[in-house]
Amino acid sequence: MAEIQIREALRQAIDEEMGRDDTVFIMGEEVGHYNGAYKVTEGLLDRYGEQRVVDTPIAEAGFAGVGVGAAMAGLRPIIEFMTFNFSAVAFDQILNNAAKLRQLSNGQFTLPMVFRGPNAAAHMLSSTHSQAFEAFYCGFPGVKVISVATPYDAKGLLKSAIRDDNPVIFFESEVMYSVKGEVPDGEYLIPIGQADIKRPGDQVTVVTWGQGVPVALAAAELAAADGIDCEVIDLRTLRPMDTEAVLQSVRKTNRAALIYHGWPYGGTGAEISDRIQRLAFDHLDAPIERVCYEDLNMPYAENLENLVIPSPERALEGIRRVAYFNV
């Protein structure tokens, strides 16, 4: 077991997959000569050359579409968005091409490709650069959506995503690239679609993913000090969702709080809430609480940003509302 950063775990995943399959290539802004805006792709250009590590002009719709076309023709593109905020200009390529071409062609075409990059708020970048896109990309069929929070999950799931024969949206976190954790020395894969219990507990089920994970774990610590024992479930895959893992925990705790980075209206948060109330109705002893972004455009000022983003303290309040409801 080696202690490495999420950044390095992602690089290992890309490197190993490019090494074992020469149809895998990576394309995006500054991924090559600059070694990646966040250094995820450092060294890959030297190893694999300009045809497989491709710097692009600033044209997200263009290179996302090139990825779609290359995948249809038998390659396995990894399309990097410098951040997912910039994928908004490529939304049509993902929604109307990547997610639909297999169905439209009645299965004649396969699109083994990954769209990856940092998602959600970083630090003091204001509203255009602080958005969580899972609410948009989980909202339609035809793609899989993954969001990782540890080096182990990052490597194992990115390798699975690259080998998956479907379009996969893969969310990383700019503020978590340096987070360290243990990763096995040998090759391993983590199956897409499986949640992971990051902290066992039996009083309140806390569902989270991505940048929400460290917040949820910190909140669970605070709750423990309060005498509330939380089970923290990291979804890891948002579509398809491991609903059973969530339900199993809720059947045990009878209470659930959802803690994540993202806006409150709709999205993955509301989806989990709906599934729990529908599929574990008789088990719920309290309404499901959501702790996420306030329904606001992210301000630049640090003190304001800290209020909009879910903090462990605010998450704790949510957990307490759930724990002490009708108690």
Next chain:
Amino acid sequence: MAEIQIREALRQAIDEEMGRDDTVFIMGEEVGHYNGAYKVTEGLLDRYGEQRVVDTPIAEAGFAGVGVGAAMAGLRPIIEFMTFNFSAVAFDQILNNAAKLRQLSNGQFTLPMVFRGPNAAAHMLSSTHSQAFEAFYCGFPGVKVISVATPYDAKGLLKSAIRDDNPVIFFESEVMYSVKGEVPDGEYLIPIGQADIKRPGDQVTVVTWGQGVPVALAAAELAAADGIDCEVIDLRTLRPMDTEAVLQSVRKTNRAALIYHGWPYGGTGAEISDRIQRLAFDHLDAPIERVCYEDLNMPYAENLENLVIPSPERALEGIRRVAYFNV
């Protein structure tokens, strides 16, 4: 009171507002010389001329952005998308400009504008042309979102949207443009943010909007024949949502079914479900049911499309599950 089509009601709204305020103009593909792809803007070019009824090239991001810029400079643009499916290429202009410029400029700029057009599945257009966009456009702050289902609501709400000083997304329906209904002869406005009870009842609350409304009303008829008395609430405005109207009904019926055109994952449907379970938890006698699109890309074949789209029969099943849960 005159009986007119939704198409005519929308035209009257645009015509009246252009008549009373010469900063109002409409821009989009085929809105002028062609009199509108669905004839909503018929006759307006003759009345107001090319500067205020503007045919555009096929460049949705371009003319959506032009609308944003014109609004900032004091005009009141109405941007027509031939259908909202084509707004996907303008997603960035709506998400990162229309919804954020007031906040980014700290209130220096006001964006009084409307993005309007048909939304959701029409008939046999397959997956790229059959999408419901509220899940995307309700998911972020900075815009208001409206969805209409009758000539009366269409006229009253479009007039309010045009006069509103914020960006408004206004959803219409291609398959409902010819639906007729009574509209007052004199001028009237319908406030944004108010739901409307389209059918009173006291056993099951049915929440719906847009193309879901006729489905929900038909299902309520079938349910009535079954002895189930449904209250059908048409949200009309999806953001901000009239949560209180929904809660009031649920406190009375203790049961809710959501019937709408749109995908199941997240979106407005899941949002309503979450709000009800959270704010009326102790009133719920049954899990909230959702009847909407199956989680599939819309097929072209009529028999398949009819299975994916919510039918009154499928809606009735949902209502029955809700009505007979634990009974």
Next chain:
Amino acid sequence: MSPTSAKSPSAPVAARDPDELRRLYTEMLRIRRFEESAARAYTQGKISGFLHLYIGQEAIAVATADLMKPGDRVVTTYRDHGFAVALGCKTGACMAELYGKKTGLVGGNGGSMHFFAKEEGLWGGYAIVGGHVPVAAGHAYASKYKKDGAVTLCFLGEGAMHIGATHEGMHLAGLWRLPIVFVIENNQYAMGTPLSRQSPVEDLTVRAPSYRMTSDRWVVRDVFETRDRLAKAIDRAREESQPTLIELLTYRFRGHSMSDPAKYRTKDEVEKWKEIDPLHRAEKELHEEHGVSEDELESIDDKVTEEMDAAVDFAESSPLPDPEHRFRNHYVEDDLAATEG
């Protein structure tokens, strides 16, 4: 614009092999009759949705299909029946797709706007204007990557030149020198909007230098000439991996789609273009220059018409897709599950 504004001499009759011309004429006629049959079925209410006809532009698809080598790809718009027929897709399957039947080209999933036939080289009819241009560049990127020698031909309407995706796709093809040919089928209108109200310039190849592309532009009068000039661009892509931008001046004799009465143009304008309809030109030449008799021409037409009647019968007698079919082809696993039963 008027059809004569961009002059181009056509190959001297001597060099024009009568059998070749008869073959190409027959192919053009197959497309026209297919479209006419589809239009009839639509008017009878047997086909629904949007139906965009290729009538008037047939020579382009026929010349293209005649030049394609195995592995080459056509990527086009929702106006895609002509290419499907020219590339050898079964007309029965094409018609059945319009009917939304199980036997359709894509099993009833896509309909008129979304034809795909990978084996025949039709890599798609795309319904979002401009959205297919980067995808086509991606196919060409893969060809360069795999050195498979295939050429990608990307067709788009003149109305698609103004949208961002088209610009980005062409820009990347120019930057990376991809083996691709972009062909603008300038049929003068985007729905009801003439080019003059879509663009400040009439000649769309003016864009080529900014992508460092060679360009060509001509009026589609003659299927031979069109084939010859397309061939140069295809060779440039195959031999030198150099992209080309071509603008073809052509005309659709029907409305934008079946629901468009096309009131925005004059009878006179339509007549002018009908005079140079490549299909009639070929028919006239066969008859007047190569002594093909009226009877022979009629028998060609009869055979083609028979084929299309058979296609319609096939479509009408075909079953609807199985209800379970809607669950397939979203994720690869779905189909595995499906095949596993």
Next chain:
Amino acid sequence: MSPTSAKSPSAPVAARDPDELRRLYTEMLRIRRFEESAARAYTQGKISGFLHLYIGQEAIAVATADLMKPGDRVVTTYRDHGFAVALGCKTGACMAELYGKKTGLVGGNGGSMHFFAKEEGLWGGYAIVGGHVPVAAGHAYASKYKKDGAVTLCFLGEGAMHIGATHEGMHLAGLWRLPIVFVIENNQYAMGTPLSRQSPVEDLTVRAPSYRMTSDRWVVRDVFETRDRLAKAIDRAREESQPTLIELLTYRFRGHSMSDPAKYRTKDEVEKWKEIDPLHRAEKELHEEHGVSEDELESIDDKVTEEMDAAVDFAESSPLPDPEHRFRNHYVEDDLAATEG
């Protein structure tokens, strides 16, 4: 590219008024010193987020500001401090914005990448590449609609020329003949990518004919020359409502943002450009041609430096935004509610 590749003679010294030059030099210096102060604060950890400096490009903002009439607008990118300073925004408010303070230019909402100062004519710093180009066209559309005689100046990096929104915005401006000037600030790099790896062509004005725009292109060596040539385009917009596309060859002496060490370019290249740094050129000319003494130059610099120190003090001593501030300015009602208390 090398700074000398696009030749352009500069106005003869005779015609160059020393006081004018001193004024413009001082303005350029104000921008440079502002940016240097911001960089220092960033290095000290007092400013966070992204910080894109304008050092090297000052002459462009200064020449532009000098030409603007009331009502004219500048729309630019996230590299927006230079325009704010040149347009007369209080440097204290600008610095306070970088600090995320209540007294900031936009109340701490936007930060470095999102400066807005409507009164001063800064209609925005935009952080999504190309996203502001259609918006700028919209401002110009409104001017034509209202006949207010205002000109919109839209600045973008050379890296923004390849994205769809830029193409669409320019295309609409060309189609509708809007009173706008598009100015490409070609500082040779988009982050770490030189133009040669972004575009198949070196001269970006090659695009102008496809939008039926007049174009101009020069190396920014001299603030007078830059002002003169910009003036022609602004007049064309104001008097004839004709759009123009300008490419300015310039250079940023710092990295793309504070986090970029700019390892991708040679010292030698940077030196070449430093030789024609318009700021130093002006300083040299004032000293050598117009007899402005070292002391005088120093005292100008001292006054400018004082201003920037004061700006930093102002920023540091300013309060943070009120917590409630985050709820304002989303919908007009929010602010009404806010003002109603």
